[in-house]
Amino acid sequence: MKYIDEYRNGTLVRDIARQIASTADPARSYHFMEFCGGHTHVISRYGFEDLLPDNVRMVHGPGCPVCVLPIGRIGAAIALAMRPEITLCTYGDLMRVRDRNGWSLLKAKAAGADIRMVYSTLDALRIAEAEPQREVVFFAIGFETTTPPTALALKTAIARNLGNFSIFCNHVVTPAAIHNILESPDVSKPGTIKIDGFIGPAHVSAVIGTKPYEFFAEKFRKPVVVAGFEPLDVIQAVLMLVRQINDGRHVVENQYIRAVTRLGNVKAQAEVANFFELRESFEWRGLGELPLSGLRLRPQYAAYDAEKRFSMMTFTAEDNPACECGAILRGVKKPADCKLFGTVCTPDTPMGSCMVSSEGACAAHWTYGRFRTKARQPDAGRAVA
Amino acid sequence: MCLAIPVEVREVLPDEMARVTLDGVSKIISTALIDDVRPGDYVILHVGYALTKINPEEAERTLALIQEAAMGHAT
Ligand code: SF4
Ligand code: SF4
Numbered sequence: 173m174k175y176i177d178e179y180r181n182g183t184l185v186r187d188i189a190r191q192i193a194s195t196a197d198p199a200r201s202y203h204f205m206e207f208c209g210g211h212t213h214v215i216s217r218y219g220f221e222d223l224l225p226d227n228v229r230m231v232h233g234p235g236c237p238v239c240v241l242p243i244g245r246i247g248a249a250i251a252l253a254m255r256p257e258i259t260l261c262t263y264g265d266l267m268r269v270r271d272r273n274g275w276s277l278l279k280a281k282a283a284g285a286d287i288r289m290v291y292s293t294l295d296a297l298r299i300a301e302a303e304p305q306r307e308v309v310f311f312a313i314g315f316e317t318t319t320p321p322t323a324l325a326l327k328t329a330i331a332r333n334l335g336n337f338s339i340f341c342n343h344v345v346t347p348a349a350i351h352n353i354l355e356s357p358d359v360s361k362p363g364t365i366k367i368d369g370f371i372g373p374a375h376v377s378a379v380i381g382t383k384p385y386e387f388f389a390e391k392f393r394k395p396v397v398v399a400g401f402e403p404l405d406v407i408q409a410v411l412m413l414v415r416q417i418n419d420g421r422h423v424v425e426n427q428y429i430r431a432v433t434r435l436g437n438v439k440a441q442a443e444v445a446n447f448f449e450l451r452e453s454f455e456w457r458g459l460g461e462l463p464l465s466g467l468r469l470r471p472q473y474a475a476y477d478a479e480k481r482f483s484m485m486t487f488t489a490e491d492n493p494a495c496e497c498g499a500i501l502r503g504v505k506k507p508a509d510c511k512l513f514g515t516v517c518t519p520d521t522p523m524g525s526c527m528v529s530s531e532g533a534c535a536a537h538w539t540y541g542r543f544r545t546k547a548r549q550p551d552a553g554r555a556v557a
Numbered sequence: 558m559c560l561a562i563p564v565e566v567r568e569v570l571p572d573e574m575a576r577v578t579l580d581g582v583s584k585i586i587s588t589a590l591i592d593d594v595r596p597g598d599y600v601i602l603h604v605g606y607a608l609t610k611i612n613p614e615e616a617e618r619t620l621a622l623i624q625e626a627a628m629g630h631a632t
Contacts, residue, residue: 176621
């Protein structure tokens with residue numbers, strides 16, 4: 173497939189890994205956080221842990237919207253879906269996340285709730301149009317990639333006067349989370365977790381551009397390289413980060429220049445701004461309340477805002493105390509550090525969100541990495557095609 | 558969740574929609590988030606919407622830089 177296959181050349185991946193090994197200064201260590209779950213997935217899947225030299229390590233970040241959605245909001249969505257007049261439309265990723273009572277949307281569906289998995293907001297609109305007697309609620313989550321499609325759904329619903337369509341908005345913004353991680357005591361206190369640079373999100377950046385990261389690179393003196401989601405993209409980004417560190421530079425570089433510009437998709441940004449505004453604060457699973465990190469519908473669209481329309485109660489709920497998702501999201505711990513990993517918590521029985529989404533650090537480690545944990549494989553990189 | 562894939566536009570349809578193909582599988586998507594879509598363009602598809610166009614020159618430049626990096630020249 174064009175624009176996919178040519179970025180999966182295993183020989184080139186290994187060649188660049190060798191360049192990283194010869195470029196990295198053996199006297200120092202390099203810790204790079206990949207913010208985005210898409211990168212986590214590639215890093216696990218292609219065995220980067222084995223390919224990279226020991227002094228270049230990847231730290232998983234919070235970049236999966238499923239992982240960071242607090243379970244109180246899952247509980248609220250389940251409660252809403254249980255109401256007989258409601259049809260709740262949701263992306264498949266959310267179906268297995270459990271709330272504090274061990275319920276999930278999947279379980280609620282089995283118990284009779286009208287919950288439909290959709291691929292796109294276009295499907296949710298179609299359902300609302302076809303079934304005017306139902307109250308169709310779209311359970312919206314996601315970073316800046318997924319917010320513009322929600323904005324367009326709202327725009328279309330208004331244009332077509334779909335009075336039975338509304339949105340339960342859980343969209344969050346990426347820069348606020350990066351800022352929080354960089355300022356958290358775990359990261360800023362010396363002797364704790366070390367982050368020397370960031371791999372910036374691919375498709376979030378296609379929408380917001382590389383400009384929002386310039387502030388971090390400057391303020392925290394950390395290099396950022398925005399990278400695509402194929403193995404060659406990621407490994408090239410690591411090399412670019414190593415070079416920046418060696419040169420004492422800390423700027424924003426764009427590896428994914430075929431899809432990302434400095435200013436991003438201005439049209440998509442404008443659609444989002446038309447319909448959404450920042451919340452004063454929003455809870456992130458594992459990171460807590462983060463100021464100006466979530467979006468809600470603008471007040472003039474209250475009729476389409478499920479939280480207002482159905483007087484939804486969202487509450488704060490504690491995670492299972494043994495689940496280490498929070499620490500994993502901040503890059504402080506690894507999946508194998510969690511007592512529940514692989515025992516009670518597996519992709520079939522996820523206890524925490526990091527096990528639910530295939531981009532979650534725990535799920536990625538379960539699928540591709542767990543056999544590596546005990547002994548590093550001698551034939552490093554064989555997972556690369 | 559943020560995974561998205563490059564697809565080729567085959568036909569521009571009314572109402573800012575387009576028919577695209579990925580490995581022979583055809584799909585109707587929304588192009589309302591981008592401008593000037595033409596058949597033959599590659600776009601990044603995410604949850605039913607084209608998020609951005611792929612710039613073919615930059616794609617080639619990236620591959621050239623990767624080749625150079627693999628041989629040990631500075632990128
Ligand atoms: S293994 Fe399960 S319980 Fe433990 S941190 Fe990961 S998701 Fe949470
Ligand atoms: S494991 Fe969970 S928190 Fe970590 S990147 Fe994936 S989805 Fe996000």
